[in-house]
Amino acid sequence: MEAVIAKNVSIYYNGQKAVEELSFKLEEEETLLLMGPNGAGKTTLLRTIAGFHKNYGGELLVFNKPPGEAKELISYVPQSYSLNERVPLKALEVVAIGGIYKKGFVHTKLSKEVCQSAEEALEFVGLSQVKDKPFSELSGGQKQRVLLARALISNPRLLLLDEPLSALDPSARVEVANVLGKIKQEKGISMIITTHDVNPLTEIGDKVMLLNRRLVAFGTPDEVLRDEIISEVYGPFSKAVRVGNRLYCIIGDVHIHKGGARE
Numbered sequence: 001m002e003a004v005i006a007k008n009v010s011i012y013y014n015g016q017k018a019v020e021e022l023s024f025k026l027e028e029e030e031t032l033l034l035m036g037p038n039g040a041g042k043t044t045l046l047r048t049i050a051g052f053h054k055n056y057g058g059e060l061l062v063f064n065k066p067p068g069e070a071k072e073l074i075s076y077v078p079q080s081y082s083l084n085e086r087v088p089l090k091a092l093e094v095v096a097i098g099g100i101y102k103k104g105f106v107h108t109k110l111s112k113e114v115c116q117s118a119e120e121a122l123e124f125v126g127l128s129q130v131k132d133k134p135f136s137e138l139s140g141g142q143k144q145r146v147l148l149a150r151a152l153i154s155n156p157r158l159l160l161l162d163e164p165l166s167a168l169d170p171s172a173r174v175e176v177a178n179v180l181g182k183i184k185q186e187k188g189i190s191m192i193i194t195t196h197d198v199n200p201l202t203e204i205g206d207k208v209m210l211l212n213r214r215l216v217a218f219g220t221p222d223e224v225l226r227d228e229i230i231s232e233v234y235g236p237f238s239k240a241v242r243v244g245n246r247l248y249c250i251i252g253d254v255h256i257h258k259g260g261a262r263e
Ligand SMILES: Nc1ncnc2c1ncn2[C@@H]1O[C@H](COP(=O)(O)OP(=O)(O)OP(=O)(O)O)[C@@H](O)[C@H]1O
Pocket: 013, 014, 018, 036, 037, 038, 039, 040, 041, 042, 043, 044, 045
């Protein structure tokens, strides 16, 4: 079954089209890397698939259901996580909230069952040792892994991740990318991951979408990450480079000479 089917989907804000005439299919268990410049419509598309943004036309199905009816099957991790860091929640509690929130009610005390699932989810992302630490005291990579554990606790079939690697240093990016690879390999959950930096993720991407309000390209990393395609969006200095089995994208690498001329 397809995780997502979009046919001629246009997405609107106040009558203005943010995304135009988008068609694609994502098979179950596939991972889609969603690339595009600022304002391309990546977050808008993700929020529409999640069922949060309803102002769209065309046909959009998530596991054969309209997005609003598929919420139980989806976990969404927004770009800048809005958890108030001053709220003194422990890592385990942040994860557990993902379990009770899905059920549509909030207990003042977390049940044993939810705590158990939260411990398992934290173990899965390799963070059992920080379960009693305040969330606010974790490193950026650890916070993102806690949020992944939180998204996993409701056993979604589709994970929607908005810029999970942004604002992380290179080693934390690899740390988070490894957990995403583990989710793909061991849980077989379909994922859509928006990213400005596709490089740590090319190995786990089955498909890549290049969006710039309209669909520029959709296909396997080999099909999409080509000089002539990425330079269409990111300019003539963009290149796709293969090193061994891996593809890397060098995007908009502009050199300024001492005299100020651009190369
Ligand atoms: N709530 C909103 N109301 C009106 N317009 C919006 C709203 N949110 C986004 N837009 C507009 O929709 C377009 C797409 O924005 P979106 O945030 O989806 O892009 P993006 O590709 O995720 O960008 P970035 O990489 O900067 O996060 C932009 O022109 C943006 O200004």
